[in-house]
Amino acid sequence: MNPVSARGSGRRTTPPRLRAALVSIATGVVAVGTTVALASGASAGTTLGAAAAETGRYFGAAVAVNRLSDSGYVGILNREFTSVTAENEMKWDATEPSPNQFTYTSGDKLVSHAEAHGMRVRGHALAWHQQQPRWTAVLSGTALRNAMLNHVTQVATHYRGRIDAWNVVNEAFADGGSGGRRDSNLQRTGDDWIEAAFRAARAADPGAKLCYNDYYTDGQNPKSNGVYAMVQDFKARGVPIDCVGFQSHFTAQSPVPADYQANLQRFVDLGVEVQITELDVEGSGSSQADSYSRVVRACLAISRCTGITVSGIRDTDSWRSSATPLLFDGNGTKKAAYTSTLDALNAGGTTVPPTPPPPTAAPPTTTPPPTTAPLPTTTPPPTTAPPPADGHCTASVSLSSWPGGFVATVTVTAGPAGLDGWVVGLPLPSGAAVTNAWSAQHAGTAGDVSFRNVGYNGSIGAGVGTEFGFQGTGDGPTGTATCAHA
Numbered sequence: 001m002n003p004v005s006a007r008g009s010g011r012r013t014t015p016p017r018l019r020a021a022l023v024s025i026a027t028g029v030v031a032v033g034t035t036v037a038l039a040s041g042a043s044a045g046t047t048l049g050a051a052a053a054e055t056g057r058y059f060g061a062a063v064a065v066n067r068l069s070d071s072g073y074v075g076i077l078n079r080e081f082t083s084v085t086a087e088n089e090m091k092w093d094a095t096e097p098s099p100n101q102f103t104y105t106s107g108d109k110l111v112s113h114a115e116a117h118g119m120r121v122r123g124h125a126l127a128w129h130q131q132q133p134r135w136t137a138v139l140s141g142t143a144l145r146n147a148m149l150n151h152v153t154q155v156a157t158h159y160r161g162r163i164d165a166w167n168v169v170n171e172a173f174a175d176g177g178s179g180g181r182r183d184s185n186l187q188r189t190g191d192d193w194i195e196a197a198f199r200a201a202r203a204a205d206p207g208a209k210l211c212y213n214d215y216y217t218d219g220q221n222p223k224s225n226g227v228y229a230m231v232q233d234f235k236a237r238g239v240p241i242d243c244v245g246f247q248s249h250f251t252a253q254s255p256v257p258a259d260y261q262a263n264l265q266r267f268v269d270l271g272v273e274v275q276i277t278e279l280d281v282e283g284s285g286s287s288q289a290d291s292y293s294r295v296v297r298a299c300l301a302i303s304r305c306t307g308i309t310v311s312g313i314r315d316t317d318s319w320r321s322s323a324t325p326l327l328f329d330g331n332g333t334k335k336a337a338y339t340s341t342l343d344a345l346n347a348g349g350t351t352v353p354p355t356p357p358p359p360t361a362a363p364p365t366t367t368p369p370p371t372t373a374p375l376p377t378t379t380p381p382p383t384t385a386p387p388p389a390d391g392h393c394t395a396s397v398s399l400s401s402w403p404g405g406f407v408a409t410v411t412v413t414a415g416p417a418g419l420d421g422w423v424v425g426l427p428l429p430s431g432a433a434v435t436n437a438w439s440a441q442h443a444g445t446a447g448d449v450s451f452r453n454v455g456y457n458g459s460i461g462a463g464v465g466t467e468f469g470f471q472g473t474g475d476g477p478t479g480t481a482t483c484a485h486a
Helices: 017-024 048-053 072-081 105-116 136-139 143-158 193-204 223-237 260-268 286-298 338-348
Strands: 058-063 083-086 122-128 164-169 210-212 243-246 273-281 305-310 393-402 406-414 422-427 433-438 442-443 446-452 465-473 482-485
Touching: 017 442, 058 072, 058 122, 058 482, 072 446, 083 105, 083 305, 105 122, 122 143, 122 193, 136 393, 136 465, 143 193, 143 465, 164 193, 210 223, 210 273, 223 260, 260 273, 260 286, 260 305, 273 286, 286 338, 338 446, 393 482, 406 422
Parallel strands: 058 083, 058 305, 083 122, 122 164, 164 210, 210 243, 243 273, 273 305
Antiparallel strands: 393 406, 406 465, 422 446, 422 482, 433 465, 442 446
């Protein structure tokens, strides 16, 4: 374990007026019992990370590895933040593109950057119904359950001792009024799949905090009540869960709820930590600044709200960039929201108390073997793929949406002749816009948008499929996707 990424209390009670005298002293952003140095260039109280550290908390950002070559981006990251969360680089499709064949290049690059700059790392995410690799589409029941557990075990073992907290399971509860589980391929393997994922993660990395993470749980509502009941049950039965992540995406239509702090506190009262994991606030000016300040003050008022992560660095890096939701504008200039956030951090609050590390067991000395029988080594064709209308390929869209935004997953299936390149056209409704995409290049952001293969997924055998995805603002696509040979 790199000593700067170890976790502990980070307790500090020094009055704000003495901050200037502490420039040469480590600020106490910590993991298992060891002080973490500030990111380069920081001084106590003058950056987000330094101000948060004075109460034992971290202040982090979601980071895209491909932006680490952008000097302006990296300059802000290294100066302001003491924690990083991988945007996409640790998800299932990125780390296990083929069955039991793992690749960690991008995730390793982010972890190494964090360790070199005294930052902790939040792993995101081990099990999620989105961004699964294509090969899982033909699995179900025990086969899918075993594949998921193998994935959790292998990835958590690879990063053992280097991750402060894992989002073990992400977004497993349904939107709306039921408060029940989301209907997903993982849920259909059995209601105990979340528990199984947490137990596998604890066995693979005994020292990491294990978290459940979700959105629209910021106030007390049917969805947060469902998560609350699960956490309560897990704690009562000894299922290993250490923390709950609240994404905290706020818009004019869905602002910071009046009971935000009280909702966080009721989870803490169950015996878990809480963290703000993907904070962003639509808008600009004083309204946006006030919302950021409210969130920070709520976290600081709760002793076991241990950190805040914003969902990106500059507005132009955001998954909903048109909403200008972050603390820095596209030029990297501090916004009013930055000032209100820093002021709220410097106003102080409760200090995070020391907490014992999770129960540990002797970690395995080698990467464990797969927990399941050998998985398929090739991507099989879809069992019910429709015949391509133009003889080349077809495209189908799966949509996950919420008020003001969406994530779309698009499956491209080759016709009888196969493909050596493809382009998908997709009409977006009025007011919708693409903010980013993965596994495809896109042209246009609104109206009729096109997506073209990237280098590794252009060649597809007859009847075989590949997937790409994109995020956007507004309503998701409802029109018919077209697919053609490029």
